[in-house]
Amino acid sequence: MLMTPEAERYPTFIHRLIHDTEHPAFRAWTWVVNALIYLSCVAIALESVEAVKADYNWELATFEWFSVVFFTLDYAFNIYTANNRLKYVTSFWGMVDLLSILPSFLMLFNFSSVRATKILRLLRVIRILRVLKLARSAMNDVNAARDGKTNQIAANLRIYFIALFSVLMISSTLMFYVEGGLYTPDAIADGQMHMDAASTARGEPAGSTKFLPSDPLTGATIPDEKRFFTSIPETMWWCIVTLTTTGYGDLYPVTIGGRIIAAVTMLLGLVLFGMLMNIVGKTLMVMLFGEPVGHESEEPLKTPEEKIGAAFDLLADAGVITHKSAYMLKDVPVDELSERLQGDRVPA
Numbered sequence: 001m002l003m004t005p006e007a008e009r010y011p012t013f014i015h016r017l018i019h020d021t022e023h024p025a026f027r028a029w030t031w032v033v034n035a036l037i038y039l040s041c042v043a044i045a046l047e048s049v050e051a052v053k054a055d056y057n058w059e060l061a062t063f064e065w066f067s068v069v070f071f072t073l074d075y076a077f078n079i080y081t082a083n084n085r086l087k088y089v090t091s092f093w094g095m096v097d098l099l100s101i102l103p104s105f106l107m108l109f110n111f112s113s114v115r116a117t118k119i120l121r122l123l124r125v126i127r128i129l130r131v132l133k134l135a136r137s138a139m140n141d142v143n144a145a146r147d148g149k150t151n152q153i154a155a156n157l158r159i160y161f162i163a164l165f166s167v168l169m170i171s172s173t174l175m176f177y178v179e180g181g182l183y184t185p186d187a188i189a190d191g192q193m194h195m196d197a198a199s200t201a202r203g204e205p206a207g208s209t210k211f212l213p214s215d216p217l218t219g220a221t222i223p224d225e226k227r228f229f230t231s232i233p234e235t236m237w238w239c240i241v242t243l244t245t246t247g248y249g250d251l252y253p254v255t256i257g258g259r260i261i262a263a264v265t266m267l268l269g270l271v272l273f274g275m276l277m278n279i280v281g282k283t284l285m286v287m288l289f290g291e292p293v294g295h296e297s298e299e300p301l302k303t304p305e306e307k308i309g310a311a312f313d314l315l316a317d318a319g320v321i322t323h324k325s326a327y328m329l330k331d332v333p334v335d336e337l338s339e340r341l342q343g344d345r346v347p348a
Contacts, residue, residue: 018078021140021144022322034133036066037134040127041128041130043063044064044127044232045231045232045236046232048231048232064104071100071101075100078094079094096129097133099126099129100129102126104123104127107120121177128169128173134165138159138163153282168236168240171264171268172235173232174261175235175239175258175261178255178257179253180227182222216255216257218255222254229258235251239265242266243269245273308330308337312326
């Protein structure tokens with residue numbers, strides 16, 4: 001029994017769940033995974049607030065592992081359905097999927113033989129890279145808008161929001177780790193303990209010298225009044241002000257590492273502003289002047305392949321065949337297509 005091209009492409013339900021963009025299960029699974037990405041990023045940010053962590057540590061940890069279970073299943077399903085599994089594992093998307101779950105599993109190990117606090121903090125920061133999984137949804141929106149399956153303005157707005165949220169979370173988390181990590185309560189307590197040990201070794205009483213965090217590169221101390229990045233939510237305010245080029249000046253980095261992150265954030269803010277202006281401009285053209293969005297300057301079809309492709313698009317738009325089938329049939333050679341449809345070609 002011959003299998004249809006669609007059945008060959010999606011032989012199991014898991015293949016449809018992960019790759020068939022027109023299947024309801026794909027849309028439901030994608031929605032659940034994306035929702036967990038957003039919520040887990042918010043949970044990671046709240047975890048950096050000492051008061052919240054003290055009161056809701058169990059709830060945050062439970063939700064983290066609930067999310068990791070879904071991300072692990074998504075990673076396993078992608079490996080199972082990949083044509084070349086090794087290629088997928090070593091690809092960009094494979095590495096992003098792995099980084100979204102690996103830090104949480106590594107945090108289960110005991111790092112007693114090394115600087116456990118710093119390693120655990122680094123692993124917590126790496127977890128935020130799971131936000132990059134949203135870029136896959138952005139690519140699906142691009143393809144859907146290109147194929148006319150969704151409104152291009154709505155797709156552009158979703159892509160812009162994904163880019164804004166990703167930059168906001170990654171930049172805020174990096175700033176909190178690179179600069180704010182120098183004066184967290186744990187870092188202050190650890191520094192004071194080493195300073196007291198040094199004082200005791202010199203015959204001085206413990207606590208005689210107060211520990212002051214300093215820039216690892218320049219050695220400049222960071223006074224109390226310049227310790228701005230005490231949590232990720234606090235840092236997110238600085239990031240929003242920076243991305244929008246507002247620049248209140250109430251929060252600012254004082255270390256070399258923090259200033260490098262700030263410079264990159266400023267440049268990304270300009271890129272995001274340009275994206276937003278492009279979307280707003282297209283929207284106004286549609287609302288005020290009725291201009292079409294996309295495909296404004298389509299060239300006339302010339303080759304037989306282009307004419308056949310246009311015909312399949314019309315059949316898909318009319319509901320005769322699916323858009324996925326139309327896309328696959330475009331790649332079939334003319335001779336094979338004529339034979340498959342049991343039709344006779346018109347002689348040249």
